[in-house]
Amino acid sequence: MGLDMTEPAASLPALAANAADALPAGGLAKQLAKAEEDGRPLRIKLGVDPTSSDIHLGHCVVLGKLREFQDAGHTAVLIIGDYTARVGDPSQRSKSRPMITGEEIDANAKTYVEQAARILDMDRTEVRFNGEWLGAMSMDDLFALVSRSTVARLLERDDFAKRYKANESITMLEMLYPLLQGYDSVAIDADVELGGTDQLYNVLMGRDLMPSYGKPAQTVLTMPILVGTDGTDKMSKSLGNYIGVLDAPEEMFGKTMSIPDAAMPEWFRLASGLPHAEREDVVARLASGELPPNEAKRLLGRSIAVRFHGDGSGTAAEAHFDTLFRAKEVPDDIPSISATQLPVNEDGRIFLPGMLVEHMGLASGNEARRMITQGSVKIDGEVLDASTLEMDPAQLTGVVLQVGKRRFLRIEAGA
């Protein structure tokens, strides 16, 4: 397995681009030079927790970086933290995490790898579960590991320190996390470890541990955390401010349009998937006022759609968006049901709240009543009278029902 780096010297700036931290200073350059000298690819570690099964753009920042290393000829070692997931990474958590079950972990890991394949070159990816070595540890091994750090050292960690100060609980188990995570680097002989900036402490722990196990210390590279579509909080599934890699192109475009202007430069850099030079050019023109914000955001939306759905998907998604929100027209590809599927009560009439819950995804009858009362239900573009709770099937046949701005349902005549 030889290196096929065409121009190793030139790959350094690109590989370090966007990184929040690259430690120690100059470490990456040395690693790259040494790899070339030895004629072997570097082993690039990325540890992931199989606690959530949906990969979103936030995860893609670091996955994308890993892919860049692969493209430069190096080996990706993707560690599924099946064992560490039992402990729970305390990063960014205000409370202790509940432990999750083995089946959940397995299922999450499987979907994670499937989705990661959209970013990574899986032929060049070594997927490992850390239960492989952590599960095999004896009590003696554990003693040896935990004796390498101290309580004071662990309490230096910002999130522990904050929680400790705020009188919140910190379990002994959680304090084990950085050590176990760091041990992964020992187990797989990592040369470089990637992570988000929230992982800095963890990845440095790996760097600290390796020499005491007689291995050269890894270089660490942390990537900035992408803000979500709200522009303030870290992108996460639980906050609902995310764009998933499996989202439809229209969703990707639409969600991108909703981000605050201030988040655009960051998104261009970390999420657009555009080449380094191009995205920097866009950011510069946006800052100078040469590129209007709306146009920039549209470009961003198209780029993201294209990144995951290929050429053409961007302009198609944009057209869909314009139909919906600019022209306020009904899009072509809306779901439809047959009038015969409508639920009918004893009087042969349709109870609207129930129907909206059943066919248009509203959370409850009360929510549906609220929508009707607030005038956000339209039939063929006409706002439904606020007091209407029942309708005859004939009135609903062959119409387009709309709730809010983006939920549509066509009711077809015929069987």
Added chain:
RNA sequence: GGAGGUGUGCCCGAGUGGCUAAAGGGGGCGGGCUGUAAACCCGCUGGCUAUGCCUACGAUGGUUCGAAUCCAUCCGCCUCCA
């Protein structure tokens, strides 16, 4: 082991016997304006074919005509002391 504190709706947080589906804020949703950005304005924000009924204030049991509010036990979390 001892002493004390605390637990409210998605989150924060008021509420110490009926007027409490529970103030206020945040978030979210809907509408207006717009570039589905921001800012701003208005409304809504437990469930139920519903002038009422059900569920809900850590858990269980009790006192009372009536409990988030009083009592008992238990559980979680925190602080100080050992």
